[in-house]
Structures are given as C-alpha cells and as structure tokens.
Amino acid sequence: MGISEKKRAIYESMLDLVEAYGFHGASMSLLAKEAKVAAGTIYHYFSSKDELLKELYIYCKEQVEDWVLAELDERQPYKERFYKRWLSLYEFYTAHPKVLVFFEQYINSPYNQERSPHHFRGGFFQFLKEGVDEGYLKEAKPELYVALYMGSVILAAKIKIFGSISFDMEDRKLLVTKLWTTLAAG
Amino acid sequence: MGISEKKRAIYESMLDLVEAYGFHGASMSLLAKEAKVAAGTIYHYFSSKDELLKELYIYCKEQVEDWVLAELDERQPYKERFYKRWLSLYEFYTAHPKVLVFFEQYINSPYNQERSPHHFRGGFFQFLKEGVDEGYLKEAKPELYVALYMGSVILAAKIKIFGSISFDMEDRKLLVTKLWTTLAAG
DNA sequence: TGCACCCGAATGAACGTTCGATCAATAAAG
DNA sequence: CTTTATTGATCGAACGTTCATTCGGGTGCA
Numbered sequence: 539m540g541i542s543e544k545k546r547a548i549y550e551s552m553l554d555l556v557e558a559y560g561f562h563g564a565s566m567s568l569l570a571k572e573a574k575v576a577a578g579t580i581y582h583y584f585s586s587k588d589e590l591l592k593e594l595y596i597y598c599k600e601q602v603e604d605w606v607l608a609e610l611d612e613r614q615p616y617k618e619r620f621y622k623r624w625l626s627l628y629e630f631y632t633a634h635p636k637v638l639v640f641f642e643q644y645i646n647s648p649y650n651q652e653r654s655p656h657h658f659r660g661g662f663f664q665f666l667k668e669g670v671d672e673g674y675l676k677e678a679k680p681e682l683y684v685a686l687y688m689g690s691v692i693l694a695a696k697i698k699i700f701g702s703i704s705f706d707m708e709d710r711k712l713l714v715t716k717l718w719t720t721l722a723a724g
Numbered sequence: 725m726g727i728s729e730k731k732r733a734i735y736e737s738m739l740d741l742v743e744a745y746g747f748h749g750a751s752m753s754l755l756a757k758e759a760k761v762a763a764g765t766i767y768h769y770f771s772s773k774d775e776l777l778k779e780l781y782i783y784c785k786e787q788v789e790d791w792v793l794a795e796l797d798e799r800q801p802y803k804e805r806f807y808k809r810w811l812s813l814y815e816f817y818t819a820h821p822k823v824l825v826f827f828e829q830y831i832n833s834p835y836n837q838e839r840s841p842h843h844f845r846g847g848f849f850q851f852l853k854e855g856v857d858e859g860y861l862k863e864a865k866p867e868l869y870v871a872l873y874m875g876s877v878i879l880a881a882k883i884k885i886f887g888s889i890s891f892d893m894e895d896r897k898l899l900v901t902k903l904w905t906t907l908a909a910g
Numbered sequence: 911t912g913c914a915c916c917c918g919a920a921t922g923a924a925c926g927t928t929c930g931a932t933c934a935a936t937a938a939a940g
Numbered sequence: 941c942t943t944t945a946t947t948g949a950t951c952g953a954a955c956g957t958t959c960a961t962t963c964g965g966g967t968g969c970a
Contacts, residue, residue, distance in 0.1 A: 544915090544916090559834060560747070560832075560833035560834045561746070561747055561829070561833060562747050562748035562833070565958075565959060565960080566959075566960055566961080567958080567959075570918090575916085575917090576916060576917040577918065577919095577961080577962095578916070578917060578918065578961090578962075579915080579916050579917070580961095581960090581961070581962080582914090582915065582916070586960080586961080587959095587960065587961090639832045642828055642829075642831075642832040643747070643828075643829055643832045643833060645828075646746075646825045646828040646829045647747060647748070647829065648744065648745055648746045648749070678898065679889070679891075679895060681883055681887070681889045681891075682880070682891065682895060682898070684879065684883065685876045685879040685880040685883060686872070686875075686876045686879075686899065686902070686903075688875075688879055689872075689874075689875030689876040689877075689878060689879035689880070690871045690872045690875040690876065691875075692875060692879070693870065693871040693872075693874055693875035693878070694871040694875070697867055697870065697871060701867070703865070703867045705865075705867075705868065709864075709865060709868055712864065712868070713868055713871065716872070716906045716907070717872075717906075719906065720902045720903075720905065720906045721902070730949085751925065751926080752925075752926055752927080753924080753925075753926085756952090761950080761951090762950060762951040762952055763926090763927080763928095763951085763952070763953095764927085764928075764929080764950070764951060764952070765949075765950050765951070767926095767927070768948085768949065768950075772927080773926065773927090
C-alpha cells in the first residue's frame with residue numbers, strides 16, 4: 539500500500555525547504571504552502587514538527603537503502619559489491635542533494651537522539667564488518683573502515699554538489715580502487 | 725590586542741548552544757543568558773544573528789588553522805607533514821566537538837553562501853595540491869584526495885564524538901598510514 | 911450516520927531586534 | 941583639583957512579527 543500521497547508531498551516539500559532555507563527556516567506555514575496542504579492537515583499525519591523530522595529522517599534512510607540494494611546483486615563477489623556500494627551511494631547523494639543536506643543537518647542537531655552517525659546500524663556497517671570477519675578486508679576495527687569508506691563517499695558527493703568540480707566515472711572508479719587496495723587483504 | 729572578552733564569551737556560548745539545542749534552537753535570548761550579557765549588548769557587537777553566525781564561522785576556521793599550524797614544522801619532509809596534519813585535525817575536532825558540530829550544521833545551511841565545504845580555500849587544499857604538483861602524491865585531481873583525506877578525518881572524529889568507539893593513537897596512525905600508502909607516489 | 915480526511919483562521923508563546931535609560935571612564939573646561 | 945561634557949559599553953523591558961499548534965467546521969465515502 540505504501541505511504542499516502544499527501545504524506546509524501548509533505549516529506550518532499552520539507553526536503554526542498556531545508557535545502558533552500560535551512561533547518562531553522564523551514565517553518566510549518568511555509569511547508570503547508572509548499573506542499574499545497576493546509577497547516578492543520580500536516581498535524582493529521584504528524585503529531586509535531588519534531589516527529590515529522592524524525593520520520594522524515596527514517597523515510598530518507600529507507601530511500602538510500604532501497605536505492606543501494608536495488609542495484610546490488612548479493613551473489614557477486616565481495617570486491618564487486620565493495621565497488622558497487624560506493625558508486626551507488628555516490629550516485630544517490632549527487633542525484634538527491636537535498637537528502638544529503640538534510641542528513642548532515644539532522645545528524646548534527648539534537649533531533650538525532652542516538653547521536654551516532656546513521657551509517658552504523660543498517661546494512662552498510664554489516665557489510666564492512668562481514669568483509670573483515672570473512673577475510674576479504676585486512677584485520678582492523680570496522681569503524682575505522684567506515685571512516686574511510688563513508689567519509690570519502692559523503693565528501694566526494696558534497697564536493698560535486700557544492701563545488702564546481704565534477705568527478706566523472708573514471709575519477710570515481712579510481713577513488714574506489716584506491717580505497718579497495720588500501721583495505722583489501724592479500 | 726585580540727578580540728574583546730565579551731565577543732569571545734558570545735562566540736563560545738553560541739557554540740555551546742548550537743551543540744546543545746541545534747542551530748534552530750539557539751535563540752538570541754538563550755544566548756544572552758548563556759553569555760551573561762544583555763540581549764541588546766549582542767547587537768552592539770553584531771548587526772544581526774546572521775552576521776554573528778557568519779563571524780563565528782570565521783572565528784572557528786581560524787582556530788582550526790592556528791591549532792594545526794602551531795603543531796606543524798614546515799621544514800619537515802612532506803610525509804611527516806602529511807601525517808601530522810591529519811593527526812592534528814583529529815585531535816582538534818575531538819577536543820572541540822562543538823566546533824565540528826557547528827561546522828557541519830553551518831556548511832549545510834544557507835548561511836553558507838559560498839556553499840563549498842570550507843576545506844578548500846586555506847592551507848589544506850594547497851597542501852594536497854602541492855603534494856601532487858611536486859610529485860609526492862600520485863597524479864590525480866587534488867579534490868579527490870580531499871575527499872579521502874578530510875572525509876576520513878571528519879568521520880573518524882564524529883565516530884569518536886558520537887559513538888562509544890575510541891580510536892587510540894595506534895588506530896589513528898594505522899589509518900593515516902593506509903591513507904599515505906594509497907596516495908603516495910613511488 | 912459515522913468516520914477519516916482536510917481546511918484555514920485563531921491563539922498564545924517565542925522569536926529577533928530596537929530603544930531609551932544607565933553606567934564607567936576619560937577628556938575638557940573652569 | 942574639581943566639575944562638567946562626551947563617549948562607548950551595557951542593560952532589559954517593549955515591539956511587531958512569525959512560529960508551532962489547535963480547533964471548529966466542512967467534505968465525501970462507507
């Protein structure tokens with residue numbers, strides 16, 4: 539059944555507003571206007587602004603996971619998946635800059651209760667952990683690899699979005715290759 | 725002469741508030757209370773909240789640069805400086821989490837007009853560019869190296885701050901070593 | 911009739927900012 | 941050596957605006 543059309547409009551409009559006016563400037567009245575919905579209607583779906591933002595965060599997280607998993611073939615060898623995941627993430631974030639901007643503002647705000655960067659729970663941390671456990675990656679704290687792997691995806695995407703520099707597919711593959719030769723065992 | 729004591733109190737209090745309540749929750753009245761200053765006094769030093777935040781950003785950037793440069797010996801070989809810069813940055817951000825949190829929220833908000841991550845102007849980008857130009861680092865777009873280098877520092881610091889995982893000096897050196905062997909020429 | 915959905919004006923709290931009143935200190939005048 | 945201006949820093953109550961949220965009423969389908 540999926541989520542209601544109105545709800546989706548509210549989510550997407552909120553992302554637009556956060557991108558345009560920042561976390562603080564994204565008011566409920568603006569949101570109502572942007573989503574073409576009455577102010578009260580928003581409160582039919584969400585009990586408060588805080589909750590809306592929390593649910594928007596989950597909504598975005600799911601979008602990322604879905605995107606990556608859709609492109610991923612679990613039967614492929616580890617190395618292929620290592621490449622694919624990085625490239626998929628880069629593509630998602632550069633294709634959806636507002637999600638990246640929202641994430642960055644959300645994570646570093648007190649809305650984020652757990653306060654740990656979101657790239658830990660979920661499939662992604664497991665994937666790197668699995669790499670270490672099964673001997674594809676050199677023995678080390680998987681968190682350390684998260685720093686290198688996710689750090690480079692996110693910053694590369696930000697550079698693309700904010701800066702004028704564009705990384706073509708060759709650049710991206712070069713970067714992942716460097717990452718792989720650094721982390722891979724054997 | 726340096727900046728006024730009041731001004732510094734306002735800066736530091738604003739960092740505290742942004743860390744505790746987020747960008748949106750850091751109001752001028754709270755700031756006045758926190759800095760033990762009347763509301764009007766803030767406007768003696770800053771023409772608006774926007775300007776205060778912009779100047780706070782510059783204030784923080786200078787702090788980072790000063791910290792790194794203070795520990796750095798320009799006469800040392802490139803490789804040493806490559807290590808030192810990463811470790812200094814990690815130490816600064818983990819010692820001053822509120823600066824990191826403020827940066828992340830500021831950069832991704834519309835206050836940041838230039839919209840390019842701040843790690844570009846300034847000494848870092850030059851340092852990596854210099855490495856490529858002078859043949860210490862393998863030929864590639866320096867921006868690509870920024871993604872790997874800064875991305876890993878920032879995310880490692882965030883993991884330390886938010887998560888319960890702590891990277892000891894050995895872990896950190898291991899990470900930089902991986903970084904070096906990946907980027908270094910020859 | 912009932913229930914879920916939707917509306918938008920109304921509400922009080924909170925926001926950023928202003929402003930006239932002090933205060934302390936230094937300079938000028940007697 | 942006092943007294944009187946002048947200045948910049950500081951205060952906090954007050955202002956108009958905008959905010960998140962509420963509420964009473966409407967609409968359409970079961």
